[in-house]
Amino acid sequence: MRSRGWASQSCLRFGLAGCAREPRAGLASPRRGGVSAGRGWTAVLAGVLWAGVAWLPGLASDDAIQPWKENPRYWQYRGRPVMLLGGSKDDNLFQIPDLREHLDEMAAGGANYIRNTMSDRPDKGFEVYPFLRLEGGKYDLEQWNDEYWRRFQNLLQWTAERGIIVQIEVWDRFDYSRDNWEPHPYNPKNNVNYDYAESGFAEHYPDHPGANKQPFFFTTPAQRNNRTVFPYQKRFVEKLLSYSLQYDHVLYCMDNETSGEEAWGRFWAEFIRDRAKAKGKTVYLTEMWDAWDLKAPQHRRTLDHPELYGFADISQNNHNKGDVHWENFLWVWKYVAPRPRPLNSVKIYGADTGRYGTDRDGVERFWRLILAGAASARFHRPDSGLGLSEKAKAAIHAARMAESRVPFWDLQPRQDLLSEREENEAFAAANPAKGCIVYFPNGGRILLDLTAGPGNLRLEWIDIQKGGLAKADSLAGGKKVPLEPPGEWHWAAVLTPAAGAGL
Known part of the structure; x- marks a missing residue:
């Protein structure tokens, strides 16, 4: 034709x-x-x-990260439209020992966007939990580990200094199941605050967290109203906000690729929104659903509620390839056209070392997204993504070169x-x-x-x-x-x- x-x-x-x-x-x-x-x-x-x-859920001060007033499919920061591109070597980036150097490396290569899960699972030996460990070896959920929060403060300060936007994920389901549950402070055997009967927890959760069997994600008042565990979760989020609300370059995602109930993420989104509003601030929130098919009902929980979720994260589409990857993204792009807002992609899978595609797939997904109208594109960390490898740096630099000729928000x-x-x-x-x-x-x-x-x-x-x-x-x-x-x-x-x- x-x-x-x-x-x-x-x-x-x-x-x-x-x-x-x-x-x-x-x-x-x-x-x-x-x-x-x-x-x-x-x-x-x-x-x-x-x-x-x-x-949109509100308008922030011109300096804050927010949907661009002249085209809300894209972000603006410090009063100007900005395309968010990135790649990093870890997810819970605030925990890494060489954070400052890694941020410098990003900024030098044109990256201005990171993912930061608040995750504390001991994958590499340098991670710490947010709670104080007592002399007997157990944790007290009513006392903080200052080192965890010092690291978080450093991340916020150093990214602000470099103009790097932070997308926080408040909860990561992988922290609370299988081997990661065994040493976790929320596990009753590891704290002095409650036992298994009081908390409703089991000693072991051997299933993949996608099975959604962990009661940790059913505690809110509109769910099971767990009055033992929920106060500690709420206290954690309040502590997080006591740091993050001091800054204007932070976006908030409730979960990592969740298959949980809608009520869980909605509670925390409303909680963060209301706490920010009480401080005179407008923040932008989303949820990341697990479904690879962006047409799945899960995603409507976010896409159909722009009054709460000021942007959408469509990262799970990055399991798809080729024309399917492009067309699925465009389906969402058209779906939100009556109420346009940014569509972020904080995790682009694809690396020869991983299970979700090759190096080629990672670069292809990155470039398809930025031409299809995504507001952000970030390479997932190794081994499932290219991170800030040389291939990732080259792709980001090439994108910045193209952007300098024709800004993506003009296309x-x-x-x-x-x-x-x-x-x-x-x-x-x-x-x-x-x-x-x-x-x-x-x-x-x-x-x-x-x-x-x-x-x-x-x-x-x-x-x-x-x-x-x-x-x-x-x-x-x-x-x-x-x-x-x-x-x-x-x-x-x-x-x-x-x-x-x-x-």
């Missing part, structure tokens, strides 16, 4: 990305202005955009511009006034529809494997043109108007 030209497709089909009114300069983009081709789209969308903002996904394409061969995002980016996972050749963009265009080829510019050329628009990368592996073609030209 004949594909349509760039300007012929209504912005309303996909929502807002790439069609919002002229943005202020972004953190990584010096480009401003545009040509008349985009002005009509702006007028049509003005009301839609601000209607979307009205659905929208436009697969309709591609023809003679095989499955997973190429992915496109474009804006008729600003430019176009086409990602090739492994070389290939497609036709790109430039019939609506007469004039000369600048074509730059970014080598994603090396994280650098490989080749630049000019291209005549006004027709369908063949596009073929200089080689195999990962490539991004960036097309921008030549001086005085439009797309």
Whole structure:
């Protein structure tokens, strides 16, 4: 079927990305202005955009992390739109001994986004629990381990100094089952505060936490109203907030890939929201559901409630590959169009060392997401992700290079511009006034529809494997043109108007 030209497709089909009114300069983009081709789209969308903002749970001060006022599919920080990209070597990053050096490494490579689970399981020997261990070896849940909280404070301070956004996960189900449950302070045999009968806990939880058999996640008043354990959980979250609410660069996710009851995560989201409000602050919250299928009913618990959940995390989609990965994300992107908000991806799986795909899969997922309209993209830690490896650094650097030519928040996904394409061969995002980016996972050749963009265009080829510019050329628009990368592996073609030209 004949594909349509760039300007012929209504912005309303996909929502807002790439069609919002002229943005202020972004953190990584010096480009401003545009040509008349985009002005009509702006007028049509003005009301839609601000209607979307009205659905958000509140507006923070301009300096705080929050959905961008001019296009709430993306974040703004310190008053400017910002694309969140990252990769790190661990999840509970505040626990690592070389945190400051690792943050410096991120910042130097263009990463500005981390995941920080509050996890305390002793995986590597340097982790500590949040509770005080008494001389007899047991823990007192009413006394804190100052070292745990000192580490958390350091993470918040050092990330703020470097402009790195922190996405906290309050609870991680893997801390409370199987081998991790045995030494945990919440296990009654390890504390002086309650026994098994009082708490409702069992001595062992051998099943995968996805079975959701751990009563730890059923304690809230709307669930089993466990008056023995719940006060300690509440006290922990209050302590966490006593640190995090001092800062404006923190996002909150309730759980790690949960399959729990809706009431559990909702309670903690409302609790955090209300505590922040009492401090005169607006914070942005989400839940991360376990289902790989983003159409699953679990995800509606977040997607259908923008009044509470100001963004969504769709990381579990990163178990999928190829066109399925792209299309599943776009389903959510379109689903939230009436009430647009950021779609984050704090865990991108895929590494030769792991079980959830290869190194290639990790880089592909990263690049598909940023062209499909994700507000964040972060490589998962090894061994299930690329972390901050050299391949991850190159992919991030390449993305920043592309962003400096055409900011991602100015684009929208436009697969309709591609023809003679095989499955997973190429992915496109474009804006008729600003430019176009086409990602090739492994070389290939497609036709790109430039019939609506007469004039000369600048074509730059970014080598994603090396994280650098490989080749630049000019291209005549006004027709369908063949596009073929200089080689195999990962490539991004960036097309921008030549001086005085439009797309």
